Amino acid sequence: MSELTHETACGASAACPAAPAGDAAALIEEHISVIEPEDALPRVSLEELPEAMRDACGRAGWTSLMPVQSLALPYLMEGRDIMVQSRTGSGKTGAYLLPLLPRLDAEKKAAQALVLVPTRELAVQVEHEARTLFAGTGIQPAAVYGGVGYKKQMDALRDGAQLIVGTPGRVLDHLLRRTLSLDALRLLVFDEADRMLSIGFYPDMKEVQRHLPRRRVHTCMFSATYPPHVLRLAGEFMDSPAMLSLSRKEVHVAEVQHLFCACRPMEKDRVLVRLLETENPASAIIFCNTKANVHYVTSVLQGFGYCADELSADLSQSRREAVLDKIRRGALQFLVATDVAARGIDIPALSHVFLYEPPEDHESYIHRAGRTGRAGAAGTVISLVDVMQRMELERIARHFKINLTELPAPTDEDVATVAGARLLTVLEARFRKLNGLERLRVARYAPLVRSLAAQDDGGDGELMLAMLLDACHQQSLQESRFPEGLPEQRPAGEGKSGRSRRKRSSRREKEARDGEAAERREAAEVAVEENAPRTEGEDAPDGGPAAEGTRKSRSRSGRRRRGRGRSAQTDAAPADAAPTAQAE
Structure with missing residues (x-):
């Protein structure tokens, strides 16, 4: 169930009766563990909200606030930058839409709030929810997203929509076309921040940031998880952000999600690849029990174009050092390893751990899972299991009182949707960078594209176009995910002088390459x-x-x-x- 459907259903439906006013606090105490900022603000109930916000809740059918709303609303109403962590379907959308009512000026026809979301589907859902909450107030929302024409979106922007909900790529397109201005912006929201600051979206996010007003803009992030790289990048967009975290009162759940995916033994390699596409981790370790499986899984991932390498006892010392060096430099996205080879290794920004097969002893599971979710950051552990392995994994979970959740194996359609959205973002970004001559050159192939796409006689036109898109996708896998790459791990004892020498060396190398x-x-x-060929003076003498x-x-x-x-x-x-x- 999507977040917005859950919010609406929990307002006043018979299937999910609303709790009496004030019960949000009791629910928080009974079922949810809360981590609040040091200078925490008191929780708020529906009756304590301004009249405009109470009326909006009535239009949506909400008779009480959900826990995340009760906790987060005071921070947003006070204008404090905050990162809110709460599970999907917990009411995060209402938490950032409700405070807009007293802050947006319906008389001012300009974009005053911007909500950035990762998918067009979410943009449409948030816009629909905003129209319900803002009905009759004069505040107009507009959804802008790629894959569709510009006219309807440009008309909405021209009419002065005060709330813009959009994907980063299309928002940036409108900014560059000057059909959207952020000069009057008051609030910036990152919905599903773990995806907004992940692979593919980050460059567009930085470009959008260049168009923000030079003054401070109130910024908030909402997400179910905050992987390490998201925590690291959040400071680039927020002013001294605080963290408000809600999680269920269960062992291990606050920091690390423990998931398992049931599949047949012969399908594990394909399921792993699909999970890497849908989960889109910044970096991960894939654990195997045997050296043979380590080598096999590495070959499969490299064959699919991923930046992956292996670490096992079979490797020579020089080869192991080379792999470790890539890890320290943040140049390796996926490491496939056995337990013995991976001990003592710390990969920066590690958001996921995949268990290609459960470990042979219980303690090894905790060792593997402990590679992610460090320093209070969120992490995810996903185990691939067949029927017998599932029984063993459940025994491990009971032993350590870990809550296991089943994750359905992604289908090819799931992968096509997720990878397609990510690839569209890459293509839109590349197209924006083309100059006039390059766009003219590209336009020569538009008739051929239409011809290939229109083939209906069993031709291979669509597959040829898919081949070109796959080549673009493979190239994007090899590109740096963030301008600075993953955080580099310096050898012990190396200080600023060592960094300076590396910078000078890197600068000289770049200058030499530019010169050549x-x-x-x-x-x-x-x-x-x-x-x-000379047209004039061709037979002229040397002078x-x-x-x-x-x-x-x-x-x-x-x-x-x-x-x-x-x-x-x-x-x-x-x-x-x-x-x-x-x-x-």
């Missing part, structure tokens, strides 16, 4: 000039106009190359600078 690339471009330009132009071009290219040569020599060996200058 520029020389190649200039050489190509000279070759084109020399071989280009003619054509020859003179070529000599000037060569002279300019030579001066630029010599200038770069002097710069490189000055950086690399200052003592050589004087002889070089004298020779020139």
Whole structure:
């Protein structure tokens, strides 16, 4: 059941009778463990809300507040930046929509609140819920998302919608087209923040951030989980954010989700790949019981284009050091390993642990699961089990009082939906970066695309287009997920001087590469000039106009190359600078 459906159903339906006013606090105490900020604000009940917010609850059929709403509303009403963690379907959407009523000015026809969501489906749902809550107030919401035309969205923006709910890519498109302005923005909300700051969305999020007003904008994040990389990146968008966490009172659940996925032994490799696509972890360890399975799973993941490597006792010392170095640099997304090989290894931003098969002893499960959910961050452990392995896993769960939840195996349709949405984000971002000439070049193939997509005689047109999209997807898997990559783990004892040396070295290497690339471009330009057909002065003597132009071009290219040569020599060996200058 989706979050919005759950909220509506728990308002006044017979199937889910609403609790009396004030029962939210009792429910919190009885079933939910709460972690509040140090300077916590008192909880609020429905009767204590302003009249406009109470009327909105009445329009939605809510007769009491849900726990997350009772706890989070005071922070949003006071304008404090906060990260709210609560399970899916707990009422988070109402928690950030209700406080907008007293803050949005219906007379001002401009975007005053922006809610960023990861999918078009969620954008439509949130807009629908907002229309119910804001009915009769004059506040107009608008949903903007990719995959559809622009006209309806542009009309809504032109009419002055005060609340914008959208996916980052399409929001950025409207910002670049100047059909949307954020100058009047008061509140920014990240819904499902774990996905909004995950692979694929982060670059667009940073681009949207460039269009925010220079003044402070009240920012909130809502999510069911906060993996380590999300906690690390949240500070880039928020001002001293506090954390409000709600979780059930069960062992291990607050920090780590323990899931299992039932599948047949011969399907485990494909199920694992589907889970990696749908879960979209920033980084993960895949544990196997045998070295043979470690090698096999690594080969499968590499075959699907993932940045994966293995670590087992069979590897040579030099190979193990190379893998560990990639881990320390944050250059490895997935590590496949046995228990022995993985002991003592700490992967940065580890959000998921996958158990390709349950461990042979109970303690190893805790060891494996303990690789994620560190330092209070959320994490997820997913075990792939057949019938017999499921029984063993349940024994482990009973032994440690762990709450296991079954996760249905993703289907090909599930993967196509999730991967398609992520790929659309990548394509939209690339298309925005094209200049006029590049867009003209791309447009040449539009008729071919329409022809391939229209084939209805059993041709391979659709598969050919799918092949191109898959190539784009494979390329995106190899690209850095975040501009700075995953956080690098420095060797013990290395301080700022070591980082400075690496930065200087990296800068010199980049300058050298840029210089070489520029020389190649200039050489190509000279070759084109020399071989280009002459229309005027073709038979001119050496002193003619054509020859003179070529000599000037060569002279300019030579001066630029010599200038770069002097710069490189000055950086690399200052003592050589004087002889070089004298020779020139």
